[in-house]
Amino acid sequence: MNPTIAPAVEVPIKDYRASLRFWHWANALLISLQLITILFQKVIVNSRSAVPEFQQAMSKNNITITTKQGGAFAHIISERIWDWHIYFGWALVALWVLRLGLQLTGPSELRFSARLMEILRRYRLAPPADKGAAGKVLFAKTTYALFYIFITIMVATGLIMIYEDTAFFGPMHHTAEEIHNVTMYLIMGFIAVHVVGVVWAEIKEDHGLVSRMVGGKGPNVKA
Numbered sequence: 761m762n763p764t765i766a767p768a769v770e771v772p773i774k775d776y777r778a779s780l781r782f783w784h785w786a787n788a789l790l791i792s793l794q795l796i797t798i799l800f801q802k803v804i805v806n807s808r809s810a811v812p813e814f815q816q817a818m819s820k821n822n823i824t825i826t827t828k829q830g831g832a833f834a835h836i837i838s839e840r841i842w843d844w845h846i847y848f849g850w851a852l853v854a855l856w857v858l859r860l861g862l863q864l865t866g867p868s869e870l871r872f873s874a875r876l877m878e879i880l881r882r883y884r885l886a887p888p889a890d891k892g893a894a895g896k897v898l899f900a901k902t903t904y905a906l907f908y909i910f911i912t913i914m915v916a917t918g919l920i921m922i923y924e925d926t927a928f929f930g931p932m933h934h935t936a937e938e939i940h941n942v943t944m945y946l947i948m949g950f951i952a953v954h955v956v957g958v959v960w961a962e963i964k965e966d967h968g969l970v971s972r973m974v975g976g977k978g979p980n981v982k983a
Protein backbone atom coordinates (compact mmCIF):
# COMPACT_ATOMS: atom_id res chain seq x y z
CA MET A 761 0.00 0.00 0.00
CA ASN A 762 1.21 3.52 -0.77
CA PRO A 763 1.99 4.95 2.73
CA THR A 764 1.24 8.52 1.62
CA ILE A 765 -2.44 7.72 1.03
CA ALA A 766 -4.62 7.93 4.13
CA PRO A 767 -6.95 5.01 4.92
CA ALA A 768 -9.98 5.31 2.67
CA VAL A 769 -12.85 5.29 5.15
CA GLU A 770 -11.43 7.49 7.88
CA VAL A 771 -13.14 10.86 8.19
CA PRO A 772 -10.40 13.48 7.80
CA ILE A 773 -11.05 15.28 11.08
CA LYS A 774 -13.06 13.19 13.47
CA ASP A 775 -13.45 15.67 16.26
CA TYR A 776 -15.73 18.68 16.03
CA ARG A 777 -14.44 22.09 17.09
CA ALA A 778 -16.41 24.02 19.72
CA SER A 779 -17.66 26.53 17.14
CA LEU A 780 -19.05 23.72 14.93
CA ARG A 781 -20.62 21.96 17.89
CA PHE A 782 -22.26 25.19 19.06
CA TRP A 783 -23.51 25.84 15.53
CA HIS A 784 -24.86 22.30 15.20
CA TRP A 785 -26.83 22.22 18.46
CA ALA A 786 -28.05 25.82 18.27
CA ASN A 787 -29.28 25.13 14.75
CA ALA A 788 -30.95 21.87 15.83
CA LEU A 789 -32.70 23.70 18.68
CA LEU A 790 -33.88 26.60 16.52
CA ILE A 791 -35.13 24.38 13.69
CA SER A 792 -37.05 22.33 16.26
CA LEU A 793 -38.54 25.54 17.68
CA GLN A 794 -39.49 26.68 14.16
CA LEU A 795 -41.22 23.36 13.51
CA ILE A 796 -43.04 23.70 16.85
CA THR A 797 -44.31 27.19 15.89
CA ILE A 798 -45.67 25.70 12.66
CA LEU A 799 -47.25 22.81 14.59
CA PHE A 800 -49.01 25.34 16.81
CA GLN A 801 -49.90 27.67 13.95
CA LYS A 802 -51.28 25.05 11.58
CA VAL A 803 -52.48 22.23 13.84
CA ILE A 804 -52.76 22.81 17.59
CA VAL A 805 -54.09 26.39 17.65
CA ASN A 806 -55.14 26.80 14.00
CA SER A 807 -56.88 30.01 14.96
CA ARG A 808 -58.74 30.45 11.67
CA SER A 809 -60.64 27.21 12.21
CA ALA A 810 -61.67 28.49 15.67
CA VAL A 811 -63.79 31.36 14.26
CA PRO A 812 -67.08 29.38 14.45
CA GLU A 813 -66.19 28.53 18.08
CA PHE A 814 -65.61 32.23 18.84
CA GLN A 815 -68.99 33.02 17.30
CA GLN A 816 -70.70 30.27 19.27
CA ALA A 817 -69.10 31.35 22.57
CA MET A 818 -70.16 34.96 21.99
CA SER A 819 -73.69 34.00 21.01
CA LYS A 820 -74.12 32.40 24.44
CA ASN A 821 -73.78 35.97 25.79
CA ASN A 822 -76.22 37.20 23.17
CA ILE A 823 -73.43 38.84 21.19
CA THR A 824 -73.34 38.22 17.50
CA ILE A 825 -70.05 38.59 15.70
CA THR A 826 -69.57 38.28 11.98
CA THR A 827 -67.10 35.88 10.40
CA LYS A 828 -64.95 38.91 9.57
CA GLN A 829 -64.91 40.03 13.22
CA GLY A 830 -64.10 36.48 14.34
CA GLY A 831 -61.34 36.43 11.72
CA ALA A 832 -59.85 39.58 13.30
CA PHE A 833 -59.53 37.75 16.66
CA ALA A 834 -58.01 34.75 14.91
CA HIS A 835 -55.54 37.03 13.17
CA ILE A 836 -54.30 38.43 16.51
CA ILE A 837 -53.63 34.92 17.82
CA SER A 838 -51.86 33.76 14.68
CA GLU A 839 -49.73 36.95 14.56
CA ARG A 840 -48.46 36.18 18.06
CA ILE A 841 -47.23 32.80 16.90
CA TRP A 842 -45.69 34.32 13.72
CA ASP A 843 -43.86 36.86 15.89
CA TRP A 844 -42.08 33.99 17.65
CA HIS A 845 -41.39 32.31 14.30
CA ILE A 846 -39.71 35.52 13.15
CA TYR A 847 -37.63 35.89 16.36
CA PHE A 848 -36.34 32.33 15.94
CA GLY A 849 -35.92 33.08 12.23
CA TRP A 850 -33.58 35.99 13.00
CA ALA A 851 -31.53 33.72 15.26
CA LEU A 852 -31.27 31.25 12.36
CA VAL A 853 -30.14 34.10 10.11
CA ALA A 854 -27.38 34.89 12.65
CA LEU A 855 -26.28 31.23 12.67
CA TRP A 856 -26.30 31.16 8.89
CA VAL A 857 -24.00 34.20 8.83
CA LEU A 858 -21.74 32.53 11.42
CA ARG A 859 -21.51 29.37 9.29
CA LEU A 860 -20.75 31.41 6.20
CA GLY A 861 -18.02 33.26 8.14
CA LEU A 862 -16.45 29.94 9.24
CA GLN A 863 -16.67 28.64 5.68
CA LEU A 864 -15.01 31.70 4.18
CA THR A 865 -12.40 32.51 6.80
CA GLY A 866 -12.01 29.44 9.05
CA PRO A 867 -9.27 26.79 8.95
CA SER A 868 -9.86 23.75 6.72
CA GLU A 869 -11.35 21.60 9.52
CA LEU A 870 -14.14 24.19 9.86
CA ARG A 871 -14.72 24.56 6.13
CA PHE A 872 -17.42 22.23 4.87
CA SER A 873 -16.10 22.32 1.31
CA ALA A 874 -12.61 21.22 2.44
CA ARG A 875 -14.03 18.29 4.42
CA LEU A 876 -16.26 17.27 1.51
CA MET A 877 -13.38 17.42 -0.99
CA GLU A 878 -11.21 15.30 1.31
CA ILE A 879 -13.91 12.64 1.63
CA LEU A 880 -14.45 12.66 -2.13
CA ARG A 881 -10.70 12.20 -2.66
CA ARG A 882 -10.63 9.27 -0.25
CA TYR A 883 -13.64 7.70 -1.95
CA ARG A 884 -11.89 7.95 -5.34
CA LEU A 885 -8.68 6.46 -3.95
CA ALA A 886 -10.38 3.69 -1.98
CA PRO A 887 -9.54 0.14 -3.05
CA PRO A 888 -12.61 -1.85 -4.22
CA ALA A 889 -12.94 -3.60 -0.84
CA ASP A 890 -13.31 -0.25 0.98
CA LYS A 891 -15.49 1.48 -1.62
CA GLY A 892 -18.77 0.61 0.15
CA ALA A 893 -17.72 2.10 3.49
CA ALA A 894 -16.15 5.16 1.84
CA GLY A 895 -19.34 5.61 -0.18
CA LYS A 896 -21.42 5.71 3.02
CA VAL A 897 -19.25 8.52 4.40
CA LEU A 898 -19.56 10.37 1.09
CA PHE A 899 -23.35 9.91 1.08
CA ALA A 900 -23.61 11.35 4.62
CA LYS A 901 -21.56 14.39 3.63
CA THR A 902 -23.63 14.92 0.49
CA THR A 903 -26.82 15.05 2.56
CA TYR A 904 -25.15 17.83 4.62
CA ALA A 905 -24.51 19.76 1.41
CA LEU A 906 -28.24 19.46 0.67
CA PHE A 907 -29.02 20.64 4.20
CA TYR A 908 -26.90 23.78 3.71
CA ILE A 909 -28.83 24.49 0.52
CA PHE A 910 -32.17 23.99 2.32
CA ILE A 911 -31.27 26.25 5.25
CA THR A 912 -30.01 28.92 2.83
CA ILE A 913 -33.36 28.75 1.00
CA MET A 914 -35.23 29.01 4.34
CA VAL A 915 -33.25 32.06 5.41
CA ALA A 916 -33.57 33.79 2.02
CA THR A 917 -37.29 33.13 1.59
CA GLY A 918 -37.95 33.97 5.27
CA LEU A 919 -36.23 37.34 4.83
CA ILE A 920 -38.25 38.01 1.66
CA MET A 921 -41.44 37.39 3.65
CA ILE A 922 -40.28 39.63 6.52
CA TYR A 923 -39.71 42.45 4.00
CA GLU A 924 -42.78 41.69 1.90
CA ASP A 925 -44.01 45.28 2.30
CA THR A 926 -41.09 46.68 0.35
CA ALA A 927 -41.37 47.37 -3.37
CA PHE A 928 -38.42 45.09 -4.13
CA PHE A 929 -39.51 41.97 -2.20
CA GLY A 930 -43.29 42.47 -2.45
CA PRO A 931 -43.73 40.81 -5.87
CA MET A 932 -41.66 37.78 -4.76
CA HIS A 933 -43.71 37.17 -1.65
CA HIS A 934 -46.05 34.51 -2.94
CA THR A 935 -43.33 32.45 -4.62
CA ALA A 936 -41.10 32.79 -1.54
CA GLU A 937 -43.92 31.50 0.67
CA GLU A 938 -44.46 28.44 -1.53
CA ILE A 939 -40.74 27.64 -1.64
CA HIS A 940 -40.43 28.19 2.15
CA ASN A 941 -43.31 25.78 2.69
CA VAL A 942 -41.97 23.01 0.42
CA THR A 943 -38.43 23.34 1.81
CA MET A 944 -39.78 22.71 5.30
CA TYR A 945 -40.73 19.19 4.17
CA LEU A 946 -37.28 18.69 2.65
CA ILE A 947 -35.72 19.72 5.98
CA MET A 948 -38.00 17.30 7.82
CA GLY A 949 -36.85 14.57 5.42
CA PHE A 950 -33.23 15.49 6.05
CA ILE A 951 -33.75 15.35 9.84
CA ALA A 952 -35.28 11.86 9.58
CA VAL A 953 -32.41 10.52 7.41
CA HIS A 954 -29.81 12.31 9.56
CA VAL A 955 -31.06 11.01 12.90
CA VAL A 956 -31.45 7.43 11.64
CA GLY A 957 -28.00 7.59 10.00
CA VAL A 958 -26.27 8.97 13.09
CA VAL A 959 -27.87 6.40 15.41
CA TRP A 960 -26.97 3.63 12.95
CA ALA A 961 -23.34 4.82 12.70
CA GLU A 962 -23.07 5.19 16.47
CA ILE A 963 -24.28 1.63 17.04
CA LYS A 964 -22.55 -0.12 14.13
CA GLU A 965 -19.26 1.53 13.29
CA ASP A 966 -18.49 4.89 14.83
CA HIS A 967 -18.97 4.52 18.59
CA GLY A 968 -18.73 7.85 20.40
CA LEU A 969 -19.85 9.88 17.38
CA VAL A 970 -22.71 11.51 19.30
CA SER A 971 -20.62 12.24 22.38
CA ARG A 972 -17.94 13.82 20.16
CA MET A 973 -20.60 16.07 18.70
CA VAL A 974 -21.62 17.03 22.27
CA GLY A 975 -18.29 17.26 24.07
CA GLY A 976 -15.66 17.39 21.35
CA LYS A 977 -12.75 15.08 20.75
CA GLY A 978 -12.99 11.75 22.58
CA PRO A 979 -10.04 9.96 24.20
CA ASN A 980 -9.72 7.35 21.41
CA VAL A 981 -10.00 9.67 18.49
CA LYS A 982 -7.21 10.43 16.06
CA ALA A 983 -7.47 13.86 14.50
Ligand code: HEM
Pocket residue numbers: 790791794795798842845846848849850852853914915916917918919921922937938940941944947
Ligand atom coordinates in the same frame (compact mmCIF):
# COMPACT_ATOMS: atom_id res chain seq x y z
C1 HEM B 1 -35.85 25.82 9.11
C2 HEM B 1 -36.72 26.41 9.80
C3 HEM B 1 -38.02 26.97 9.29
C4 HEM B 1 -39.19 26.30 9.09
C5 HEM B 1 -39.44 24.82 9.24
C6 HEM B 1 -40.17 27.29 8.64
C7 HEM B 1 -41.45 26.99 8.26
C8 HEM B 1 -42.39 27.93 7.85
C9 HEM B 1 -43.69 27.64 7.30
C10 HEM B 1 -44.26 26.25 7.05
C11 HEM B 1 -44.32 28.80 7.07
C12 HEM B 1 -45.73 28.99 6.50
C13 HEM B 1 -45.67 29.30 5.01
C14 HEM B 1 -47.08 29.34 4.48
O1 HEM B 1 -47.95 29.90 5.12
O2 HEM B 1 -47.28 28.77 3.41
C15 HEM B 1 -43.42 29.87 7.44
C16 HEM B 1 -43.69 31.23 7.35
C17 HEM B 1 -42.80 32.24 7.60
N1 HEM B 1 -41.46 32.07 7.95
FE1 HEM B 1 -40.53 30.32 8.27
N2 HEM B 1 -39.57 28.52 8.61
C18 HEM B 1 -38.26 28.37 8.99
C19 HEM B 1 -37.29 29.36 9.01
C20 HEM B 1 -37.55 30.70 8.84
C21 HEM B 1 -36.53 31.73 8.88
C22 HEM B 1 -35.04 31.48 9.02
C23 HEM B 1 -37.19 32.91 8.73
C24 HEM B 1 -36.64 34.31 8.72
C25 HEM B 1 -35.50 34.65 8.28
C26 HEM B 1 -38.60 32.63 8.58
C27 HEM B 1 -39.59 33.57 8.40
C28 HEM B 1 -40.91 33.30 8.08
C29 HEM B 1 -41.90 34.31 7.82
C30 HEM B 1 -41.70 35.83 7.85
C31 HEM B 1 -43.08 33.64 7.52
C32 HEM B 1 -44.44 34.26 7.18
C33 HEM B 1 -45.14 34.60 8.46
C34 HEM B 1 -46.47 35.27 8.16
O3 HEM B 1 -47.21 34.76 7.31
O4 HEM B 1 -46.75 36.26 8.83
N3 HEM B 1 -38.78 31.28 8.64
N4 HEM B 1 -42.26 29.32 7.91
